[in-house]
Amino acid sequence: MVRGKTQMKRIENASSRQVTFSKRRSGLLKKAFELSVLCDAEVALIIFSHSGRLYEFSSSSLMSNTIERYQKNAKSTLANLRITEEVYMQNALMQEQIHQLKQQEAKLMKVNTDLKEKCEMLAMSSVPISQPLSPDMEVETGLFIGPPKTKQIFQRENKRILSKKNA
16 A cells, blocks of 8 residues: 655644654654664754653763753854854955956056156157257267376377367
């Protein structure tokens, strides 16, 4: 004989609901016991009926030990979750900073390119080096290697030659 599929909705008949609760509760307690024995797991099961009656199962000698262990584990899990959230937030902030720095870099690169273009334009439009910037400016063109006294003699000789050329 095949069972029909049970719909997951509240049973309206109170006596049928009580019978189903009792059967399923005993089945759940049996499964908890089997899990603890077969898998050597620490199992704790707490059930409150509709009327408020408590049903419990614990594989260890004291239910309170299992509950304390659960609470410690839940606190550490919650702390790890908070740390993960903090790391995520820091990562998001750093990503935003990276984005802003990349935008700033792009702007600075454009400014730098514009300045380079302006410098090239100024170099093209400047006065050629062959023309003196002012008539009274004198440029020394001679190369001299030697002691300082001979340099003075060399400079006097250059002035004498220049004065002959101009005269």
